[in-house]
Each structure stands twice: as C-alpha cells, then as structure tokens.
Amino acid sequence: xxxxxxxxxxxxxxxxxxxxxxxxxxxxxxxxxxxxxxxxxxxxxxxxxxxxxxxxxxxxxxxxxxxxxxxxxxxxxxxxxxxxxxxxxxxxxxxxxxxxxxxxxxxxxxxxxxxxxxxxxxxxxxxxxxxxxxxxxxxxxx
Ligand code: CO
Numbered sequence: 583x584x585x586x587x588x589x590x591x592x593x594x595x596x597x598x599x600x601x602x603x604x605x606x607x608x609x610x611x612x613x614x615x616x617x618x619x620x621x622x623x624x625x626x627x628x629x630x631x632x633x634x635x636x637x638x639x640x641x642x643x644x645x646x647x648x649x650x651x652x653x654x655x656x657x658x659x660x661x662x663x664x665x666x667x668x669x670x671x672x673x674x675x676x677x678x679x680x681x682x683x684x685x686x687x688x689x690x691x692x693x694x695x696x697x698x699x700x701x702x703x704x705x706x707x708x709x710x711x712x713x714x715x716x717x718x719x720x721x722x723x724x
C-alpha cells in the first residue's frame with residue numbers, strides 16, 4: 583500500500599445564507615480581524631471568502647443562485663452549517679488514485695478550488711458523514 587496521507591487541515595467550510603452577515607458575525611462576535619474580500623466562483627455556483635486564523639481558515643460559502651450545489655444545503659439548513667473540512671495533499675492525482683484504491687467515492691474530477699490549486703471531494707459516507715475536500719498545497723506554503 584502507498585504511504586499516501588493527508589497533510590495539514592487547511593480550512594473548515596461553512597455554508598451561509600449571507601456571506602456579508604457571516605463576516606459580520608466573525609468580526610463582531612469573535613473579533614476576527616483578517617477576513618478576505620468575498621469573490622464569486624461562477625463555475626462552482628458560489629461566493630467565497632476566508633476568515634484567516636493563526637493556524638487555519640474558515641471558508642464562508644454562499645450560493646450564487648438556486649442552481650448552486652450549496653443551495654440545497656441552505657434549504658435544509660436555513661441558518662447555514664458546517665459543510666466540509668479540507669486537508670492538504672501533495673499531489674491531487676495521487677490522492678484520487680489512492681482514495682479509489684482504498685474504496686472511497688471521489689466526487690467529480692480534480693478542479694481548481696478557491697485557493698487556485700486542484701481539489702477533489704470525498705463522499706461523506708466514507709468519513710462518518712463528513713464531506714472531505716482534498717486540496718493540493720498552495721506553492722510557497724509549509
Ligand atoms: Co473548501
């Protein structure tokens with residue numbers, strides 16, 4: 583068996599009905615000071631921003647329309663909710679091969695994520711109900 587393994591926790595994804603209100607909550611309630619400007623990812627149907635923390639990030643995700651994959655999640659969880667966790671990996675293509683070899687269900691093909699590097703998702707049924715994002719470590723990190 584390959585010694586493929588996940589690396590650092592990169593971020594926790596949180597789906598929200600309003601990214602603006604969610605940013606305000608992180609500022610006003612938790613005192614977060616380093617929050618990135620929201621940007622649209624039309625291919626994924628979402629608007630995204632990051633709350634930067636000393637050791638990690640919270641990724642806030644708002645659906646761009648009813649057709650967004652996040653829209654259903656918000657329908658079921660109107661106040662928003664924890665959507666996924668993201669671990670870094672060295673090589674996304676190796677990750678896909680190994681995940682499938684180990685019996686996991688990889689959702690979709692590798693695609694560019696919010697950090698500009700390749701990502702995949704692993705079905706929640708493989709990880710105690712948690713949707714897992716695997717993301718190639720951005721260059722210059724770690
Ligand atoms: Co993410």
